[in-house]
Amino acid sequence: MSKSIDSLRHELSKLRTGRASTGLVDNLRVNYYGNETPLSQVATVSVADARTLTITPWEKTMVAAVEKAIYGSDLGLTPNTAGQVIRINLPALTEERRKEMSKHVHGEGENAKVAIRNVRRDAMQAVKELLKSRSITEDEERRTEDEIQKLTDRFVKDVDSVVKAKEDELMAI
Incomplete structure (x- = not known):
């Protein structure tokens, strides 16, 4: 029964509430040299402020792949790239x-x-x-x-x- 509640909490953590959360992109998979890899294994994801996520890929070549994965997801988010840092502004x-x-x-x-x-x-x-x-x-x-x-x-x-x-x-x- 406690596993059911843990599962519920995990599912609800994926929902966007208007506030930035790293859990929002936890399930995002990026094409990393031909393999579908979780975003957390190719980049650092952090919360810049209440409405902004910051994604910093560990390799410069991964910026485009991470952007493509964000566009291809069903999250409805638009990434803004400045050099090697990708910012995602969450609309209200x-x-x-x-x-x-x-x-x-x-x-x-x-x-x-x-x-x-x-x-x-x-x-x-x-x-x-x-x-x-x-x-x-x-x-x-x-x-x-x-x-x-x-x-x-x-x-x-x-x-x-x-x-x-x-x-x-x-x-x-």
């Missing part, structure tokens, strides 16, 4: 885009809740199997099912809090 999000991203955040939260419920279902099934094989008593079965439900409820609340925090971050101007 429109209200419509914020609401659209908020819906996406809710969808990711629901996916995490489904994953948590699937874990609960598997655990409940395992408890029933133990009861059938007479490894545990009916009292132990009820107690264990109650504990599993309490854990599930706690993790669902955690998902709700992660989604709420991301939503607040999205709606902040």
